[in-house]
Amino acid sequence: MRIGVLAIQGNVEEHVNAMIKALKQVNRKAEVIKIKHKGIVPTCDALIIPGGESTTLGRLMEREGISAEIKKAAHSGVPVMGTCAGLVLLAQHGDEQVKQTGQPLLGLMDIRANRNAFGRQRESFEARVDFKGLDSPFNAVFIRAPCIAEAGGDVEILSNYNGCIVAARQENMLALAFHPELTDDLRIHHYFLEMIR
Numbered sequence: 001m002r003i004g005v006l007a008i009q010g011n012v013e014e015h016v017n018a019m020i021k022a023l024k025q026v027n028r029k030a031e032v033i034k035i036k037h038k039g040i041v042p043t044c045d046a047l048i049i050p051g052g053e054s055t056t057l058g059r060l061m062e063r064e065g066i067s068a069e070i071k072k073a074a075h076s077g078v079p080v081m082g083t084c085a086g087l088v089l090l091a092q093h094g095d096e097q098v099k100q101t102g103q104p105l106l107g108l109m110d111i112r113a114n115r116n117a118f119g120r121q122r123e124s125f126e127a128r129v130d131f132k133g134l135d136s137p138f139n140a141v142f143i144r145a146p147c148i149a150e151a152g153g154d155v156e157i158l159s160n161y162n163g164c165i166v167a168a169r170q171e172n173m174l175a176l177a178f179h180p181e182l183t184d185d186l187r188i189h190h191y192f193l194e195m196i197r
């Protein structure tokens with residue numbers, strides 16, 4: 001099994017390390033590799049789109065031809081986890097800010113993403129959130145986090161915070177507004193690993 005982490009910008013190393021740790025915890029073997037150019041995505045059994053700056057990430061992915069590969073993989077059923085900026089990129093629709101920048105989205109989930117949804121005065125914070133399927137709250141780290149403002153009928157809502165949707169799943173796609181790779185609690189990684197079967 002091969003898990004690819006998009007590695008053109010953002011917090012890549014943390015995702016690689018967290019995934020390696022999560023795999024060990026559940027005794028599963030997989031290679032975790034960094035996706036820096038075209039040609040790697042088609043060899044992966046699962047993909048992670050990390051946080052960073054969704055405008056930059058989207059443009060670079062598009063330019064490098066990686067966007068098209070991710071869309072193809074996702075449509076064929078390859079599980080994809082997007083965190084923070086990754087959530088924005090998975091969305092089909094964006095807010096005014098997204099429209100203004102004209103930033104390219106992958107458009108894989110029937111959701112509307114609001115960038116920087118929690119305001120500048122609360123750039124980063126932690127909150128305990130309930131997450132569907134987990135038996136106790138998850139300590140979620142939010143960094144200039146987006147939220148999901150609207151979700152279509154096929155989208156399963158997994159977590160809410162302050163009246164906003166902060167985690168959702170649509171078939172093989174998992175979108176998180178927070179950063180599960182920045183905490184020692186890897187239950188959401190385990191959840192994602194369950195999606196890779």
Ligand code: GLN
Binds near residue numbers: 053084085144
């Ligand atoms: N606010 C950023 C964006 O929309 C995301 C921040 C993050 O990924 N930590 O691109």
